[in-house]
Amino acid sequence: MEIEEKTEQRPQLGKLYRVAQAISLRVESFYYNLGLQIARRPKRWMLGCSILVVLCIGGALRFRQEKNPLKLWVPPDSDFIRDTEWLMSxxxxxxxxxxxxxxxxxxxxxxxxxxxxxxxxxxxxxxxxxxxxxxxxxxxxxxPIVTVISQQLGDPANPYKPGFDPAAHLPPRFYCEIINSLPSxxxxxxxxxxxxxxxxxxxxxxxxxxxxxFNAARVSPTLGHPMNFTExxxxxxxxxxxxxxxxxxxxxxxxxxxxxxxxxxxxxxxxxxxxxxxxxxxxxxxxxxxxxxxxxxxxxxxxxxxxxxxxxxxxxxxxxxRSFGDISSDSIFHDIDKLVLGIVIMSIYVMLILSKFNWIELRFWLTFVAMFCITGAFIVAIGLCSLAGIPYGPVHTSLPFMLMGLGVDDTFVMMASWEEVNSQLRHLGKPLPERVALALSHAGAAISVTSLTDVVAFVIGASTILPSLNSFCIYAAVGVLVTFVLQVTFFVAFFTLDCERAESKRNGLLPCVTHPSFGSPTKRPHESVSWKVIDALYVNVVLTTPGKLAIVAVTVALAALGAVGSTRLEQWFDPMWFLPKDSYLSEYLAVRESEFPKVGFEANVFVSDVDFVRQFPKILNLSRTMQAAPFAESVKNWADDFVEFVEANFHKDAENGTLAESEFSVYLSKFLYSRVGAKYRRNFRFADGNNLTCGEPAPKLLMASIDFNFVKFTSPYEWIPGMDGAKDTVATFGLDSEGGFVTVWSEVFASWVTDKVISQEVVRNLILALVCVMGMTAILVAELQTCFWILSCVLLTLLDVCGFMYFWGMTIDVVSCIGLELAVGLCVDYAAHVAHAFLNVSSSGNLEPRADRSARALIAVRHIGSAVLFGAGSTLLALSLLSLSRAYVFRTFFKIFLLVIIFGLWHGLLLLPVVLSTIGPRSLRSDGQYVQAGDKQVQVERVDAAAVPLNK
Structure with missing residues (x-):
């Protein structure tokens, strides 16, 4: 039975293999023809790309930068947004x-x-x-300054004790004349x-x-209002x-x-x-x-x-x-000089990698064009997204770094393909356009897998409920797509012109200067330092049996540590992290914490659109419940004071006996103009825009609030339950059961609401990103085993990054959530390039399968490994100065990017070649394969694996 099942499976696997092979050949054919068209008319393509870029930049006329924190950091469908808009109106x-x-x-x-x-x-x-x-x-x-009333009409010893109150017993006309004459x-x-x-x-x-x-003071001498000076x-x-x-x-x-x-x-x-x-x-x-x-x-x-x-x-x-906004904004943009210097250093690094140490092969202008393509992609992303009405946010500042990381990586891949083409003797006699087309056919397929995967991952990431992250993902998707398009068009066009310059022996810095005596450029990659290092490392260590076992063991250990750290990674964000420790606000907060340690955040309970007369007992019970609640303190209980006022001055039981509506209106008006109740006047709003008038019954009540303070919380594991507990407590009284509106609101909820959902968003976004990686590699690579290993490398990298974030003292917050979103885009590249190169190394029947896989793995790393390593180095170099930044955002990005680069390179350049050389899939290339180029076929096979000696 097993034999029959295996016999039935082989045709299915054969079909999948042919599908993958067909896709690979079609993609290479597409890029070969595209490269041929560009290389034959490079200036026309550069002009066309430039025109399109300029047209897209026009969309920046609708550029809008979002500065409203409610529309950046808080989920738009949250209760906090609804309540805040209601309060404002x-x-x-x-x-x-x-x-x-x-x-x-x-x-x-x-x-x-x-x-x-x-x-x-x-x-x-x-x-x-x-x-x-x-x-x-x-x-x-x-x-109102009510000192006159306290001095002339009250008890001088204790003018605010319960009992006789002028507001209740003096003739309204006489009392209100005094009240209305009071200055403010x-x-x-x-x-x-x-x-x-x-x-x-x-x-x-x-x-x-x-x-x-001081100890005797109970009332403000200048205002006449009760005051607790001890606080x-x-x-x-x-x-x-x-x-x-x-x-x-x-x-x-x-x-x-x-x-x-x-x-x-x-x-x-x-x-x-x-x-x-x-x-x-x-x-x-x-x-x-x-x-x-x-x-x-x-x-x-x-x-x-x-x-x-x-x-x-x-x-x-x-x-x-304004202190927090001023200082946090200054700290974020204070280190712009470091960013600019990092970009300059990165550009010099790219030029050194692309160039050789002679005036002919100096790639100064090619480096400039590579960076120009990345800058142009960022500007085009701004133009297109602005045209669509998508606002620009503060976290978008990090987007150029990601585009540089991906764009420079594509540039290195293109150069690696060019050197591979020129290393083969059969290609040296071909015209320049055909050689450029061959290089693009190899490189285009590789960067398509990584770039389009990143685009789809960011498009899916835009479904997040966090507005700033949503906008960022859209900008990132457009930016990555435009970077990819400019790399395979504008950059290839200029690359062709630069190759013409080099073959004409013109100076790389001043093309008008020629060097007739300069010999032909050397085309021997196997003599390069990177080639020798890779051979020495992989032949003698990585691809040996002990080396494979060691790499797998280290990977398992890292994964175990990553799993432990990931389970301990806390959801925690304190906005004060945005502040430099030497700022005046940080010093103030430190002193406040030490000298006033028990002061919590202020909050309010709002009750609106209810029958306040009939529901007053519930409101009173709510006030008393809040006073006894473990999460609240310093409750300003106007309902209790109102009950005492009515009982002391009118001998009515407002607590147990329901007041008539007319009585409630009269008593409430007198209470709010009394010495004990005047301080609560700002807690009430009346219907139809009516104002409270002294001596007249209160208009219909629209809204009343109860002020309180949360107790001092120390972590999200206290303040999130505290926030939810306050909301649940209010909800249990059922004041909103008949169309009323009841809510708890505090300004700090803006942070707490985001804190509550951020961990769910991180997990959700990473899962969706992994699904996108699997889906896009399945479509573009179509070789299921390869797709599985790419996904495994990405998953292991993210696991290690999250785990070591914990060991580095980091937490899950809005900033790290965006950093992890960027991490997906970067870590896909390392594994995808190596796996794609392995699939497209020509197989040979002269070697046994095990030796053939090892040889193909070595060739793949030779071809693409240095490009991947140089790309990672350029990203790290550009971000290295951010480690010295005062801004929490930049320090966090640096830490996450460093972890991504380290673990991404480990899994992409070490673990993946070990796996592929042991149980990797067979090649999609065999001797004598061709791609269709117009009306003729062009041979595109790579180096034969049989030509690569390996230590056993």
């Missing part, structure tokens, strides 16, 4: 917080407070440099408020007096009674008003897509805020250096809403 305005931290041995000493008050006064008086001048009072969030003041959270920002008053007090006054101190020391008597740090928070309808990210955004949402006036004021604090820090440092008094060691650390 519903609120249309909001607040942002600027902060600075003042540190001293004891900030409650009179001298320290005087220094702090000087800095605060400077910031209050600061103005922007550009006209019109923007001051603090122009951008601050304003609140800027909302500034500062302990200097306790002394009304008066340096004279501070200077007249002793340390004991300052401590007493502003860090590194506190308390006495036996619990009073704060000393503190190492004090935080001042500046609350800024932002009108969301005036936000224009094209004006205030940055090229890195990391800017905060803000208006132009706030952006300008933040600039003056940062300048004043920088000058203050310099002055404090100078005073400290001049003074020998340790008590005068004051420091200030600061941040503004």
């Amino acid at each position: 519903t609120f249309q305005e909001g607040v942002k917080i600027e902060s600075f931290i003042f540190t001293a041995d004891d900030v409650l000493e009179p001298r320290a407070l005087l220094r702090l008050n000087e800095i605060t006064a400077r910031l209050i008086d600061a103005q922007s440099q550009n006209s019109p001048k923007i001051a603090w009072t122009d951008v601050c969030f304003k609140v 003041g800027c909302y500034l959270l500062s302990i200097m408020d306790i002394w009304e920002f008066n340096s004279t008053l501070i200077g007249s007090m002793t340390k004991e007096g300052i401590v007493d006054r 502003l101190l860090g590194g506190v020391t308390r006495d036996d009674s619990g009073r704060i008597v000393k503190a190492r740090a004090v935080k001042t928070r500046w609350i800024v008003h932002v009108n969301f309808t005036g936000v224009d990210m094209d004006q205030t955004g940055n090229d890195a897509g990391t800017a905060d949402w803000t208006t132009r006036d706030v952006y300008e004021w933040e600039g003056s805020f940062l300048r004043e604090l920088e000058e203050a820090q310099v002055e404090l440092n100078q005073r400290r250096e001049k003074s020998n008094d340790s008590s005068d060691a004051y420091s200030v650390y600061y941040e503004a809403g």
Whole structure:
């Protein structure tokens, strides 16, 4: 039965072999004819390509760079995007917080407070440099100054204790006249408020007096609102009674008003897509805020250096809403000089590899054209994608490196094929166009497999849910395709002209200069250094039995380590990684972490479009549940305060007894104009654009929010469950069951949402990329065993890269996700070139199968190995300077590319030849095969394997 099954399988395998052979011959025939047409009319092809490139560049007129972080880093179908758009349209305005931290041995000493008050006064008086001048009072969030009510109508000892409230009992007309006459003041959270920002008053007090006054303060003397000043101190020391008597740090928070309808990210955004949402006036004021604090820090440092008094060691650390965007963008683009220098070094390297050390075979202009094709492909990609309306993103900066890696690799493959053609005596007498066509027939088939596989992999990668990665994959697919097209057209055309120049003995740098006495260029590849090194390494080590066993053993060990590392690779991204460690923002965050370690991120629960009167008990229970939740702290529970207010002033049970709608409206209005409830006024929005009016019932309520802080999280394994827990807690109350809208929102969710899906995206993209590699190699190579080994090499390379990312201290994040997407494109090349060359080495019947495979493997590495190695070296050389970069993006790319190059070369140039020389498929070439070139046939067989001696 087994014999019958094998007999039936052989015809099927024979058919597959003939299919692969036919595809290979047709591809080579296509490229032979294409090369012949180009080589006969090179200038016409160069002109045609140039015209098409110029036309495509016209699409750049629609170029648009995306600067909105919401449209770059957050999945567009996420709850965060939906909620943010809803908030923008519903609120249309909001607040942002600027902060600075003042540190001293004891900030409650009179001298320290005087220094702090000087800095605060400077910031209050600061103005922007550009006209019109923007001051603090122009951008601050304003609140009514209710000091008069606290002093005249309340209990002087504790004006905010539950009980009698003027808003509830005084005649509305009398009370509202006072309220409406109140001026507005800027909302500034500062302990200097306790002394009304008066340096004279501070200077007249002793340390004991300052401590007493600080611990007694419950209300802002300048605004009249309740204030918890203890939250502003860090590194506190308390006495036996619990009073704060000393503190190492004090935080001042500046609350800024932002009108969301005036936000224009094209004006205030940055090229890195990391800017905060803000208006132009706030952006300008933040600039003056940062300048004043920088000058203050310099002055404090100078005073400290001049003074020998340790008590005068004051420091200030600061941040503004624009700080992260400014610093992260600067760090990313700060090292552009390194990129340019890397490209220059790479160009010199390419020229040295392509050239020989004489004036005739100096390939200066050929190198320039090779780099020009890559640059042109990048520009064309921008033009075509811009024409299609696809925005350009910050991560696209890495695209030229990938195109250089692939383009230069194609150039080396073309040169390797040219040298192979010229190494065969039967080709030396042929006209130049035919030799160029033969070289392209060999090289074109090889680079087609790698380039088209990369294109399809990037097209599939564009299905990702991350907008920045989606856009990048589209640009990359177009760029790789155009690079491939220009390499097989424009580069081949100029290559023909350059070969004519060399054969005419004209100077490689100045073609107008000839060297008549120069001898004919040597055409002996076996005398080259690379040929000798490959022979010595592969004949004596790699392709021997001990060498094969050693390589397989090392590969297995690497795969085991890669598997261990991959299972431990964590999904973790901290936006602060974008910041250089010596930046002022990094220093601020370090001090905040040490002196205010328990402060978590701010968040809100929003409830909208519900029957607030009937659903109030649920809202109250939700507030109390949030207070008891393990993920939340500092809950601003307006519902509890409202219940106490109604019970104390109207003797109504708002918690257990349902208020009538008219009662709810009246009580809510009085509550929001009361001393205890006024601070919650910004948590409410009313229907139909109506505003709350003192003395009148509140309009129909559209939205109410509950403010809280998350507890301090330390890793994604805490903050992602915390985010999900908050959302689940809100959902359990069923407030949205009747068409209402209830959600939890925090600005930090932008990072946490991406953090939650990024690992799934990495796995998904890599699996799809591997499927594409298998599918495209199956179509273009059509030899199933070869396709399997190519896929295995790619898979092993990615496994090792992911595993050693863990050992190198890297994590899965947006940047590494893009780096791994690029890795697929690079590691395919190493294996595909060697496998394709092995398949197309002519087989011979003079050797036994084992010797024949070994000989073909050696020839394949001789032919393509140096080109692959030189291509990898050029990529590594261009990226080497990035290892010194301050930017997290570039350092990450360098690490991933280095791992890809190391493991890609190991599996492509060592493991794959070992496997192919042992159990590889038979050749697609046999003696006497031809390709169709117009009306005649041209012989295209490669070196006979029987001519290659191998050690046994």
